[in-house]
Amino acid sequence: MNFTAKKIAVLLRQRGYKLTPQRRVILDAIADGHDHLTPAAIYEKVKREHSNIGLVTIYRTIGLLTELGLICEVHSGGNCRSYLLRRPSEHHHHLICSDCGTVVDFTSCDLSEVEQKLSDDTGFDINGHLLEFLGRCRSCQTTTP
């Protein structure tokens, strides 16, 4: 278990949740690569090390981690969700390749002005936003013109 996963383990316990081996492997699986993973993909990855884990546990753990703000959802504009480890304190957004699914994080967007203006105009109490760019990454552009 790497450093990040260890910190998360501490956080779990602080909030009264138990650190089970299942949660550990799921955490590792998500923390491992920089890909975004669907619940099913996490399941496949995790089954290699922990062959009798249930898909249900994946969902429960994802739910828990999302609730704790430790991972974040990617929408990809399509049907189903996938998840990425969120490096704490880095507020970021996603740039997604519609061909190969690569997700690039970026932080260079300050929406606070827009948020303030919207809040003033509409009276909304704004507490979050979702920003994703869609396109084709460099390598997909060259392989299939």
Added chain:
Amino acid sequence: MNFTAKKIAVLLRQRGYKLTPQRRVILDAIADGHDHLTPAAIYEKVKREHSNIGLVTIYRTIGLLTELGLICEVHSGGNCRSYLLRRPSEHHHHLICSDCGTVVDFTSCDLSEVEQKLSDDTGFDINGHLLEFLGRCRSCQTTTP
């Protein structure tokens, strides 16, 4: 059928699609309110006037209208999608109340600079984006503090 729906009908025919009564009522249902509607909600609304319409037809029509760029998806950060009529030429985003589900459109956000910078940095060919703000609308703030 109102003006907007009529224009859409013309557009459909221009592209070789037929204008069926089912499509007409679905268009009306979406064009009617300013709410975002899930496929199931559209189905319920449409069944009043066209009792034997199938849910499948809703899905097919939604798919078609999305493909033509006439309606747009709202993600609401959660599970399932819903749809809004897109007033042509108004590129806009959504501000969503997490309590009552009200959707407010806004246009006052220019992301072209960010898009250009991202494109330069990453080599992506960017062709779209998704921006949604989440919060609580004024009335939900007063009703449940």
Added chain:
DNA sequence: TTGTAAATGAAAATGATTATCATCTAGCAG
């Protein structure tokens, strides 16, 4: 009016997600 490609509706298939419940276990008290 007629022919035909496109559209429809019913039913079933698929896929993702959630609920249920009996069993098991992490972590704490003793």
Added chain:
DNA sequence: CTGCTAGATGATAATCATTTTCATTTACAA
């Protein structure tokens, strides 16, 4: 170290959204 208990797990089934299939129907151009 050991036994206790709230919380966690896995198997199964249920639910819900969406898609596929296919025989029948229909819009609309000729």
